[in-house]
Amino acid sequence: MIDIHTHVLPFVDDGSESLSQSLEMVKTACEQGVTDMFLTPHRRHEYNTTPEETIEVFNNFKKEVEKLDLPINLYLGNEIFYKIDTVDKLLNSHRLTMNNSKYVLIEFSTIYPIDVEEAVYKILRAGFIPIIAHVERYRYFTAENYFEVKKMGALLQVNADSIVGKEKRRRQKTIDFLFKQQLVDFVASDYHANRPNLLKEAYRVIEKRFGEEAAQVVFNLKAKEIIKG
Ligand SMILES: [Fe+2]
Structure with missing residues (x-):
């Protein structure tokens, strides 16, 4: 995965x-069956490490992981909190x-509704392809919003813990809708040390409900495109 x-x-x-906590997390990911993992630290006002600093931490971390000789490849990114200046920051390489x-x-x-279609439009126009993180969490998104941003070219990611974890009950309806309408591109863990990694369990649920092929697409195949660039 x-x-x-x-x-x-x-x-x-x-x-x-x-x-040590991070190395444990990589080991757990391997046990879950993850072969390739993107490290996507938050980039928002309270977490403002620069790309250069983040790359340095990443390179050092990768060396530590290599010492463990685990069957996993690591890639770097950011989870970027969308603001009015996000596109400028991307164009100026201030975001990963x-x-x-x-x-x-x-x-x-998740609190203040934004015009998601306008945001997606601006990101695409600047030459980037937006992947909307945990797309099931934005309660102000309408069904039309989901269809429209997909049609525009955005990709949609849902969290494993909305499929099987503590978020499941609250998100069930949205998750069912997204999968039935085939709107989901990726399922990811959104792994934090203080939360369990539920990727494998989520895979089993999706496989059981929608078949192995559908599970492979959202847990594996579509993400290959990102690695290929
Ligand atoms: Fe996240």
Whole structure:
């Protein structure tokens, strides 16, 4: 499996406080069956590590992971909190794209409704492909919003813990809708040290409900495109 949304990189956000904690998280991901993992630290006002600093932490972390000789590849990105200046920041390389590609992992406010179609339009016009993080969480999104942003060219990611974890009950209806309408591009863990990694369990649920082929698409195949760039 390919996990495109994690907070495993130490020191840079609320994901992990220490190197040892992060190394444990990588081991757990391997046990879940993850072969490729994107480290996507938050980029929002309270977590403002620069791309250069983040790349340095990433390179050091990668060396530590290599010492463990685990069957996993690591890639860097950011989970970018969308604001009015996000496109400018992307164009000026002040935000990290996914493995240096045109793909960008974007989160929106879950509290204050934003014009998601306008945001997607601006990102696409600037030459980037938005992946909307945990798309099931934005309660102000309408069914039309989902269809429209997909049609425009955005990609949609849902969290494993909305399929099987503590979020399940609250998100069930939206998750069912998204899968039945075939709107989901990726399932990812959004792994933080203080939350369990539920990727494998989520895979089993999706496989059982929608078949192996559908599960392979959202847990593996579509993410390969990001790695390829
Ligand atoms: Fe996240």
